[in-house]
Amino acid sequence: MTDLLTAFEHLGKVVRPTAWGNPVDLPTIRAELRARADRPGTTNGPRATWTYEYPDLDKVPDAITACEAALKAADLHEQEVWALQTVLEEARDVSSEAKNHTAEHVTGHTTKVHGNITPDDVAAAQEVLQRPTDPGQEKTVDAESVAEAMRTCVQRLEIEGWEVVVDPDMAADMSVLGGKHRLKVRADATFAPCAVQQLLVHEIGTHVLRRHRAEGQRTPVARYAVGSAMRTEEGFAVCRENRAGVNFNARDRVYAARVLAVDIALRTGIVDVVDALAEHLDIDTAVSMAVRVKRGLENPHEPGANVKDHVYFTGSRMVEEHLKAHPDDLGLLFATKWPLEELPRVKALVNAGLVAPIPPELTDPGIVL
Helix, strand or coil: CHHHHHHHHHHHHHCCHHHHHCCCCHHHHHHHHHHHHCCCCCCCCCCCCCCCCCCCHHHHHHHHHHHHHHHHHCCCCHHHHHHHHHHHHHHHHHHHCCCCCCHHHHHHHHHHHHCCCCHHHHHHHHHHHCCCCCCCCCCCEEHHHHHHHHHHHHHHCCCCCCEEEEECCCCCCEEEEHHHCEEEEECCCEECHHHHHHHHHHHHHHHHHHHHHHHCCCCHHHHCCCCCHHHHHHHHHHHHHHHHCCCCHHHHHHHHHHHHHHHHHCCCCHHHHHHHHCCCCCHHHHHHHHHHHCCCCCCCCCCCCCHHHHHHHHHHHHHHHHHHHCHHHCHHHHCCCCCHHHHHHHHHHHHCCCCCCCCHHHCCHHHHC
């Protein structure tokens, strides 16, 4: 089993779809789009094509071969075999097409992985965006205070081996590095009190707790995110925000706007996406969101989208609907990192004694508050 885990751990390090799908020189791309927004009626400015780099791509074939050999030698439950074979299939798929940046491929691949939006999803998102905005809370909580709140949550959940660090050299306000068991907060970031509560439920009460429970199962395969796992992962986190009552207007609008961004990007280019989003968001957020929805494309000015960002909104609707119909499945969602549609496979592992649902007392999203 050690050889198997080592092989798949290495595979996870060299298969890097995010690195391969982010265009080179993102800050300049954002600045060009932002500058164009300062010149109403102008469509000139943003570069016509994006370029990409492919770190570690050449290492993937050997890593896959090592995983195949280790898997062949292992004695596993059929669902464990299924999960690892799925990981290998996804690695082959994403690496073989890493340099294919046509709009057709990026749209098709991301839709295959994450699903697509429906007219009902778009209508629901537009309804959120049409609600009156509120002024929101002032950002009065500094990074050190947020980090200490996170440490308290981790201790309360009795999660060991994770660290919370304040880092001056990062772009995002905060990030979760699951593989390194590390939570990072940017040193100069400030947060509204409502945003701190939302982060605690979303990041620690869902992402960290779910990974911790999956890593503690008898089968190590539970920790691998297979198939359309992100839609469940992020949708579950947003669902728990809503159930804990820590969602707030500005965050809800961001989730909804991501659906609108996908819808528009599928039909037109990045300039039109920015203009449409700017009707609902500040210009910097609109630019960043438009870039995200065009990631992976060589030509961001043609119709096509990386549809991944819709999963926060559509995934929360999917998970909430499922849990209303099957409330007993709540504990199972913490047993593995697998997507909602694979719960029958998770139940097979439960019956085999290889995984166990989370205890009921830990399912309350308010436990971290």
